[in-house]
Amino acid sequence: MARQTAATPAISVTDCAYSRVLEIVSSKWTVLIIFALAGGAQRYGELRRRIADISQKMLTQTLRQLERDGLIKRTVMPAVPPIVEYALTPLGETLLPHIRQMKQWTTDYYPLVEQARKEYDRENAQK
Amino acid sequence: MARQTAATPAISVTDCAYSRVLEIVSSKWTVLIIFALAGGAQRYGELRRRIADISQKMLTQTLRQLERDGLIKRTVMPAVPPIVEYALTPLGETLLPHIRQMKQWTTDYYPLVEQARKEYDRENAQK
DNA sequence: CTGCATCCCCGGAGATACTG
């Protein structure tokens, strides 16, 4: 696929580095979880309460995925009832600056995006 | 919703700034398009060839969305057959540094993620 | 050349109920 001369290099989903980041972080929940863990380890129930409107299924599923990617560490304390703690790994922490940067971008520019949307919708209202 | 004391602030999808960025950039195609436009304006057909495996529908749809968000500008030249060019707006260009940073993160750390996955899968293979 | 409309399928994600 994508036979290309050097002049016009193709961009593919599988090649583009940013697409691979999205592959890790695309779910809307992943970032919220990383955020919630930024301050230190948290228990399952704490995360559940902390992150508004997340379902058990999505919390567990996203935690597993992050664990598999080596971004968080799951620790089970032998106790009854069980205590399970989640914490960012060093690898996971390397994402924090980038997330904060994105957050900053939103703070700076999101109002402009909202404004652009309003204008666009107004112009395309007459149909 | 989410009545919370100051001690344990809740994080919600609608509030978290990063979630709003994802709202803009979440589709796997958006970033590829921004990338493709980083070097300058491009015509519809050029984009279509440039971005591997994108369908007409998704290209058009994503372009419209980016235009609505004020990140790209659509210019129609009166000609037959029609010529349509797309280019990043100044607002759209403010995203480029962040995308490049993410790309750098991937370059630096993605191998570790792949390795973590392999280990995880190996450990959980015996079931 | 640059789209829009339509049909259709698959997987993400919520709700609910049960377990060690």
Added chain:
DNA sequence: CAGTATCTCCGGGGATGCAG
């Protein structure tokens, strides 16, 4: 407390065909 197991629904996204 910290999950797992189903069922289901909805919408993202591909394929195809038509249009200015």
